Amino acid sequence: MAVPKKKTSKSKGRMRAAHHAVKAPNLSTCSNCQEPIMPHRVCPKCGWYDGREVVSVEE
Numbered sequence: 550m551a552v553p554k555k556k557t558s559k560s561k562g563r564m565r566a567a568h569h570a571v572k573a574p575n576l577s578t579c580s581n582c583q584e585p586i587m588p589h590r591v592c593p594k595c596g597w598y599d600g601r602e603v604v605s606v607e608e
Contacts, residue, residue: 574587575587575588576588579592579594579595579597580597580600581595581597582594582595582597591603591604593606594606
């Protein structure tokens with residue numbers, strides 16, 4: 550079984566964990582209603598994707 554030979558220092562562990570931060574999502578705008586949406590997803594407000602209506606949304 551693999552076991553660490555030496556204790557990992559606080560510095561090394563914190564340097565490794567420096568990449569684990571949660572980042573804000575990249576948002577794009579809907580081509581139909583200009584609402585901010587996640588890229589490559591159907592707009593939840595109007596139901597459009599890639600310049601056409603994919604899902605009918607009741608208002």
